[in-house]
Amino acid sequence: MADRLIHDAAAVLSIGDELILGQTLDTNSAWLSARLTELGVRIVEHATVDDDCEAIASALRRLAGRARLVIATGGLGPTIDDLTRRALADALGEGLVEDGQMLSAIRLYFAARGTEMPENNRLQALRPESASALGNAQGTAPGLHARLEIDGASADCFCLPGPPNEMRPMFEQFVMPRLNPPAGGVIRTRVIGTFGLPEATIAERLGELMARLRNPVIGTTASGGTVSCRIRFTGAAEEADEAIAQAERAVREAVSPYDFGADDETLASATLKELRRAGERLVVAESCTGGGLGALLTDVPGSSDVFCGGWITYADAMKLGALGVDKSTLRARGAVSEEVAIAMARGALRAAEEAGAPAQHALAITGVAGPGGGTKDKPAGTVWIARASDRGGEIEVDARRFLFPGERRAVRLRSALTAMAMLRLALIGAGPVKLLGQQG
Amino acid sequence: MADRLIHDAAAVLSIGDELILGQTLDTNSAWLSARLTELGVRIVEHATVDDDCEAIASALRRLAGRARLVIATGGLGPTIDDLTRRALADALGEGLVEDGQMLSAIRLYFAARGTEMPENNRLQALRPESASALGNAQGTAPGLHARLEIDGASADCFCLPGPPNEMRPMFEQFVMPRLNPPAGGVIRTRVIGTFGLPEATIAERLGELMARLRNPVIGTTASGGTVSCRIRFTGAAEEADEAIAQAERAVREAVSPYDFGADDETLASATLKELRRAGERLVVAESCTGGGLGALLTDVPGSSDVFCGGWITYADAMKLGALGVDKSTLRARGAVSEEVAIAMARGALRAAEEAGAPAQHALAITGVAGPGGGTKDKPAGTVWIARASDRGGEIEVDARRFLFPGERRAVRLRSALTAMAMLRLALIGAGPVKLLGQQG
Numbered sequence A, B: 001m002a003d004r005l006i007h008d009a010a011a012v013l014s015i016g017d018e019l020i021l022g023q024t025l026d027t028n029s030a031w032l033s034a035r036l037t038e039l040g041v042r043i044v045e046h047a048t049v050d051d052d053c054e055a056i057a058s059a060l061r062r063l064a065g066r067a068r069l070v071i072a073t074g075g076l077g078p079t080i081d082d083l084t085r086r087a088l089a090d091a092l093g094e095g096l097v098e099d100g101q102m103l104s105a106i107r108l109y110f111a112a113r114g115t116e117m118p119e120n121n122r123l124q125a126l127r128p129e130s131a132s133a134l135g136n137a138q139g140t141a142p143g144l145h146a147r148l149e150i151d152g153a154s155a156d157c158f159c160l161p162g163p164p165n166e167m168r169p170m171f172e173q174f175v176m177p178r179l180n181p182p183a184g185g186v187i188r189t190r191v192i193g194t195f196g197l198p199e200a201t202i203a204e205r206l207g208e209l210m211a212r213l214r215n216p217v218i219g220t221t222a223s224g225g226t227v228s229c230r231i232r233f234t235g236a237a238e239e240a241d242e243a244i245a246q247a248e249r250a251v252r253e254a255v256s257p258y259d260f261g262a263d264d265e266t267l268a269s270a271t272l273k274e275l276r277r278a279g280e281r282l283v284v285a286e287s288c289t290g291g292g293l294g295a296l297l298t299d300v301p302g303s304s305d306v307f308c309g310g311w312i313t314y315a316d317a318m319k320l321g322a323l324g325v326d327k328s329t330l331r332a333r334g335a336v337s338e339e340v341a342i343a344m345a346r347g348a349l350r351a352a353e354e355a356g357a358p359a360q361h362a363l364a365i366t367g368v369a370g371p372g373g374g375t376k377d378k379p380a381g382t383v384w385i386a387r388a389s390d391r392g393g394e395i396e397v398d399a400r401r402f403l404f405p406g407e408r409r410a411v412r413l414r415s416a417l418t419a420m421a422m423l424r425l426a427l428i429g430a431g432p433v434k435l436l437g438q439q440g
Helices: A028-038 A053-064 A084-092 A100-112 A119-125 A164-178 A199-210 A237-255 A267-278 A292-298 A316-323 A327-333 A338-355 A408-427 B028-038 B053-064 B084-092 B100-112 B119-125 B164-178 B199-210 B237-255 B267-278 B292-298 B316-323 B327-333 B338-355 B408-427
Strands: A006-015 A042-049 A067-073 A096-098 A126-128 A132-134 A143-150 A153-160 A186-195 A217-223 A226-235 A259-262 A282-286 A307-313 A361-367 A382-389 A396-403 B006-015 B042-049 B067-073 B096-098 B126-128 B132-134 B143-150 B153-160 B186-195 B217-223 B226-235 B259-262 B282-286 B307-313 B361-367 B382-389 B396-403
Touching: A006 A028, A006 A053, A028 A042, A028 A067, A028 A164, A028 A186, A042 A053, A053 A067, A053 A084, A053 A143, A053 A153, A067 A164, A084 A096, A084 A126, A084 A143, A084 A153, A100 A119, A119 A126, A119 B199, A126 A143, A132 A164, A143 A164, A153 A164, A186 A237, A186 A267, A186 A408, A199 A217, A199 A226, A199 A237, A199 B119, A226 A237, A237 A259, A259 A267, A267 A292, A267 A408, A282 A292, A282 A338, A292 A307, A292 A408, A292 B292, A307 A316, A307 A338, A307 B316, A316 A327, A316 A338, A316 B307, A316 B338, A327 A338, A338 A361, A338 A382, A338 A396, A338 B316, A361 A408, A382 A408, A396 A408, B006 B028, B006 B053, B028 B042, B028 B067, B028 B164, B028 B186, B042 B053, B053 B067, B053 B084, B053 B143, B053 B153, B067 B164, B084 B096, B084 B126, B084 B143, B084 B153, B100 B119, B119 B126, B126 B143, B132 B164, B143 B164, B153 B164, B186 B237, B186 B267, B186 B408, B199 B217, B199 B226, B199 B237, B226 B237, B237 B259, B259 B267, B267 B292, B267 B408, B282 B292, B282 B338, B292 B307, B292 B408, B307 B316, B307 B338, B316 B327, B316 B338, B327 B338, B338 B361, B338 B382, B338 B396, B361 B408, B382 B408, B396 B408
Parallel strands: A006 A042, A006 A067, A067 A153, A282 A307, A282 A361, B006 B042, B006 B067, B067 B153, B282 B307, B282 B361
Antiparallel strands: A042 B042, A096 A126, A132 A143, A143 A153, A186 A226, A186 A259, A217 A226, A307 B307, A361 A382, A382 A396, B096 B126, B132 B143, B143 B153, B186 B226, B186 B259, B217 B226, B361 B382, B382 B396
8 A cells, every 4th residue: 555656755765784783873864855855845754774785676666666756875885885786776677887987987086186096996887777877076986866667657766875975965966956846836844943941831832833734734843952843834835935934923922932043043053143143252161061062153154253262171170270260169069060150151251351352251061961970969960051241340140050861962962052042042131031951 | 575574673663754854863763773783683674754643553564564573763742743652553453541550650750840740741641552551761751562463473562752861761671671582693793993094995904804795794884084894793692702803803903003992982982091091181272173072072971080171262362362372373374274283282281281280182173164264275174183292301293284075064073083083093102194184
């Protein structure tokens, strides 16, 4: 029953032992799905198989029976465990031939880097007889395109290399131009990001907006303190913009002021935007996050106009020496305390001023990320976050204690995000807004 | 043909619009696969479907026809788009009942946090009649276990919540005890991590070790400069340890000194281990990575004994003020230059000393992460990395220019990893070893 060809639909196949063994995360399926959805193509399935010629060939044929577009990634490398070329040939019932043009392109790739082509890479110039090779500007693995006929229907099958920096431009160059707009209209999506409320509370605020049969349909997903409200419209192209805009307004009204942005906007880019709007700058003082807050902020291109930098004060000596935290305070209250968090934030404002990179805001984080280091009073997951803001006059300080669930990585990420949320809410003048995990 | 039940095999199903739309990365399939592989269970498939009751039910039945163990994650939340409970009931041909014990557990969860259960969460106490509910210590969503009969064969079907911090302990508690050791022996894996050589060169060095029909079978996977050599043994339990150890020795000999560790060891943990062995400490000075190097190092629990912290000198003023980089040098050579990288590293050693947190090594990174900011001489991806080491006597300096391919995120990650690799190779006394992306 599931083997009917679905028009205007696509299936994504990921190939690799490392995926099926769980050693590598599959980011390609998500990326391809996001791009295809934007382009109005419905995804019917993701599947993953290992580096086994039969498994790949049989998955290609099964998926070609379900969707008119199949995109496979991986298994095009230069080593003998890269079997996608042969599997596609088997699925087509053909042999492999060497593609002279592709061989030259691979040789050129190496020549441009001042080395000769290793003999292994010659494998990458092979293609099934009826397939065409797709050039790869970022690497040595050409992609492949072929038409697979299954039960009289025919599917476009694209095999692209696994490394995302090679796969992505090849998708844009070779796959995108072949997509027809869907017959029944378009699928349009928008994601409203919120931070600081539990998913169930967001759902209660959204209420009837989440009813399953509405169009746009609205759903939520939670991940480490961020709850995304996903809006998906299916219908006539000319109604899409207005329907999405209306739904976005309703969602934002329901979840305000926890909504920080739409689609690609991250809490970091939203925070930087508010700093830019205010014409103010930020420095950070990080203990348990070890640079993670700075890394998230600088993930956003062009952040240097409002983010000066900061201090990673992982060892206590750095807290004392670089930020001037008082030694007796640190001894008496411990590194994870309100007093030390505030001293770090104030110290960062002062040190930035002294360094000639003055900032209006400092965010300081000190906590027990775990798994070790916790005590009864300060269990793993306990984090103090302080914001110090100097906008002329007295320095305004906001320090809060949090208890974050989960593993070390989750606690660290949550800490960095929560610090940004504290600053963003202050910048938009939201007043005292409690954030998820906040104690007292 | 693919619908035969495979004994001692498992299939993994991920459920969620956010996955099929590509808005969220599926980490659960990889984690479950890694755990199951370690436990000797063969994975036959990963599949992903959206929050659609029919799609979930039909995937559950299809996979139960292929493997005796099906693990599904997601769709157990408290909102109306969480449909796994109903889909499992449909797949079983049963109705849903409220589980009194689970309802009490959910109420208790909220009571322990000082709040009342939102009415939405009551949904989570529902289960198919013949299913049993599985307690969740980390959250409100109970899991479900049922036996699905397909064509006379029967599969154990576990539905676990999507959030990893809830799913993982529930897997250990409820699924693991039900796995029988495989009849034909065990699957044992080891991954040797290497950093700094291209995948094809690693493959050439491995040569015949990678032949497809050997046991253990050895394969490679590349990701951002790291090439993992995966060793997988299938056979009698008593032969596994020796076979794996032998293969590991052969792999390491072939790829030395680029091999940094096995299995869970990361380049960061390997670097920290060498520092610990030498009894030395590290500080960092980060420009284009913005804290990412510190964040990677402190991802490793217990890093504070050898990692003091550092300076995020994103704005040029911070390079001058906090690290004492010379203004005229910065003007004349630009922030992305050998001179500034060296001055940052030397400055970090000096500033750490002054702060009372002396270190023997400093790593400095300054580059053009892109997408903007590149010039003809210094295109996006150009990064200078300097190591300054003070082990008494003159300070030893090693500065290198790199050109890293890919997007901003890839360049930043590669920069941080390459800095660690430079230090690790120096600490093990590997001599001058060229690293991937190094210019000249």
